[in-house]
Amino acid sequence: MTTPSSPSSPSSYHHGDLRAALIEAGEMELEERGIENFSLRRVAKRAGVSHAAPAHHFGDVNGLLTALATYGFELFGRKIENDQRKEKDLSQLTAGALGYIDFALEHPALFALMFSSNRPDFENAALERASDRAFERFVRDVHSETSGRTGDAHLDVMARWAMVHGLADLLVTGRMRSLLKLSKSKRRTALIQILGSQ
Amino acid sequence: MTTPSSPSSPSSYHHGDLRAALIEAGEMELEERGIENFSLRRVAKRAGVSHAAPAHHFGDVNGLLTALATYGFELFGRKIENDQRKEKDLSQLTAGALGYIDFALEHPALFALMFSSNRPDFENAALERASDRAFERFVRDVHSETSGRTGDAHLDVMARWAMVHGLADLLVTGRMRSLLKLSKSKRRTALIQILGSQ
DNA sequence: TGTACATCAGTGAACGCGCGTTCACTGATGTAC
């Protein structure tokens, strides 16, 4: 509600915007140690605050993970939109797919939290809103660009999503080695070919 | 080397085949509690043995997870071959893809260990052999059935793998809800359509 | 402008827990003679 007069004052007892600081620290923690080793205590330490402080903002550790997943979906949506806006040569669908895959490679642990973990509370209203928004945009792109290959719009969406997500997941988990060992620009070319072959 | 005369004798000090029993118990533990909560102590308890016993067979907890991933890839390869052998109406490639997806749904945590975790030691010779074998078979199937869509056999393999793996992963993590809510037979039909649209 | 007070974010000590690993040991088993 009120904007603190000196939000970054190091000596203040109250932090200013601890919630945002914890999310930032949480992402660093996540990317450095992975979900399996995620620790609330270390996140608090990273934010320079006692380890009991996060409870005031998130309740418990899963509350923080839920907020992190929400933040992740917002970032994800923005990243895809930006990439689509900047792209001149490719279709919106392909540009979005490349953004999806790029996001996974840039934020591997956040991506895993969003798409592979069951620790966030996916019934949480804010999280649902953020993920629905990203998904709806994707559905719109598919509908406006597929040629109705399967004769069923739902199936076209699923086929497209499976392909893009499969590439992102196999790359981010290090399984698709032949693509990973390519330079960034060669990988881009290969991805465009693969996405186009569908 | 020697076959114990009474391998299941409950009173014997030596177990008989503790290694196999621990792998079996490990899979149950994995499927019930997930990788994130996997505990060596509970696996030992499940196998009816003291919690220090596994060290004699696997060294440490990651050794057991490596053995579990190896076992998973063997099961995975056998499952796909069996499904292909039984299938009369579909191509070998499609039958194999359905087997891949079925395996994921039947052994979700084992699947996650094999394809999403970094805890097993993927440099381990036995694990590498098991996963290479499954992959080589898949590559062969793609080569013998794709029409050289992209003009590059490597890209055809990657496209196919991404699609199949994407479907398996989105289903096993519960993300592709529209497919999950279908009955098993309707889901099968939808999957065949999606796989065929590539 | 000054004072009393309510609010509530952050502190720090304490809790109980389950974990993986180590280690001296025990006892079952197979084998050499």
Add this chain to the structure above:
DNA sequence: TGTACATCAGTGAACGCGCGTTCACTGATGTAC
């Protein structure tokens, strides 16, 4: 057939660790009067 011995799989106690959560508290802040 009997005995001595080596092997080694499994035991159980002990270790230190980091974790999430709870709780009485402190002190900074905003506001009512």
